[in-house]
Amino acid sequence: MATRVRSTTGVVARRLSRVVVFMQEKQALRTCTTQSTTHHGLELLQVMKCWQQEAGYKKIAGRGFRLLALLGAGATGMLGLSGLAYADEAEHGLQSPSYPWTHNGIFSSYDHTSIRRGHQVFKQVCAACHSMNLIAYRDLIGVAYTEDEVKEIAAEIEVQDGPNDEGEMFSRPGKPSDYFPAPYANEQAARFSNGGAYPPDLSLICKARHNGQNYVFALLTGYREPPAGVSVREGLYYNPYFPGGAIAMPKVINDGGIEFEDGTPASASQMAKDVVSFLTWAAEPEADERKLIGAKWIFVGCLLLFQVGHYKRWKWAPIKSRKLVLDVVN
Numbered sequence: 001m002a003t004r005v006r007s008t009t010g011v012v013a014r015r016l017s018r019v020v021v022f023m024q025e026k027q028a029l030r031t032c033t034t035q036s037t038t039h040h041g042l043e044l045l046q047v048m049k050c051w052q053q054e055a056g057y058k059k060i061a062g063r064g065f066r067l068l069a070l071l072g073a074g075a076t077g078m079l080g081l082s083g084l085a086y087a088d089e090a091e092h093g094l095q096s097p098s099y100p101w102t103h104n105g106i107f108s109s110y111d112h113t114s115i116r117r118g119h120q121v122f123k124q125v126c127a128a129c130h131s132m133n134l135i136a137y138r139d140l141i142g143v144a145y146t147e148d149e150v151k152e153i154a155a156e157i158e159v160q161d162g163p164n165d166e167g168e169m170f171s172r173p174g175k176p177s178d179y180f181p182a183p184y185a186n187e188q189a190a191r192f193s194n195g196g197a198y199p200p201d202l203s204l205i206c207k208a209r210h211n212g213q214n215y216v217f218a219l220l221t222g223y224r225e226p227p228a229g230v231s232v233r234e235g236l237y238y239n240p241y242f243p244g245g246a247i248a249m250p251k252v253i254n255d256g257g258i259e260f261e262d263g264t265p266a267s268a269s270q271m272a273k274d275v276v277s278f279l280t281w282a283a284e285p286e287a288d289e290r291k292l293i294g295a296k297w298i299f300v301g302c303l304l305l306f307q308v309g310h311y312k313r314w315k316w317a318p319i320k321s322r323k324l325v326l327d328v329v330n
């Protein structure tokens with residue numbers, strides 16, 4: 001890189017010095033031609049040559065300046081970026097690694113058993129503090145549970161409904177059309193119970209954060225002792241992935257924290273991975289279908305491309321194989 005930069009600046013400098021020499025020559029020539037009363041053919045030739053050269057040098061000079069400007073912009077950009085990287089770690093949190101999610105590929109669907117376990121983690125752990133108000137129980141049908149299972153799960157909650165014929169509000173067991181219940185009545189209650197911090201709604205969290213799924217996984221598994229020299233205020237917990245490094249959410253995912261119904265060992269990383277799969281699905285439930293439709297369109301597009309190619313060759317064949325003959329004899 002360094003040698004390349006040096007050589008390009010060398011080229012620019014050489015070109016610029018050539019331009020300067022040329023300017024001097026041109027000036028000398030001009031004074032000479034204006035001084036002489038008769039324009040000899042030789043002089044005219046020189047003047048014309050001079051104009052040609054001028055056009056050429058102008059081009060070179062233009063290119064040189066553009067190169068210089070580009071170099072300048074590049075250097076400023078690089079300096080700016082390196083500054084940003086430092087500011088990033090302190091202000092925006094440590095960059096989360098890219099994990100090999102099985103649903104990452106363009107032809108890969110979600111791991112639905114993982115979504116099912118993730119829902120279990122959400123229900124038993126996260127739902128104590130976080131709402132998820134864009135997801136209804138029925139959304140889980142065909143994704144993680146059968147319809148009967150969803151009816152059973154929904155019936156576990158109590159929903160305020162009404163008014164009935166007598167104008168009274170009443171509670172009833174939940175139905176698949178009900179949305180996930182919120183743990184707190186309002187934001188103030190949520191803040192009051194969490195030391196002033198608001199646990200955000202998790203419906204779209206994987207889209208609402210930069211590098212969503214990797215960030216949430218890194219955040220959930222990233223709790224550790226603060227490094228020497230860093231002190232964290234009472235009620236906050238050290239987590240390098242959280243912007244600022246101190247988060248109001250305690251470490252909620254611990255080895256063996258819950259018992260998976262399918263018998264998967266509930267290690268902390270397993271639970272974090274499953275809950276992130278669930279949250280990613282929640283933020284983008286259409287992903288599986290989108291990829292399937294995408295694959296179909298690419299297939300159809302390829303067929304179409306073949307047809308268009310063939311049609312073009314067919315239409316152009318008479319024109320491309322045409323031969324013009326000039327018969328000079330007759």
Ligand code: HEC
Pocket residue numbers: 121122125126127128129130194197198199200205209216219220246247248249250252253275
């Ligand atoms: C004891 C309550 C509690 C539980 C349980 C809990 N959280 Fe939180 N969570 C919080 C609070 C409080 C915040 C806000 C933190 C802050 O702003 O400092 C938060 C913030 C978050 C954030 C947002 C971080 C950001 O970048 O703003 C995510 C993501 C999150 N929690 C995920 C989860 C997941 C997933 C679970 C379940 C495995 C969970 N939380 C369980 C209290 C909780």
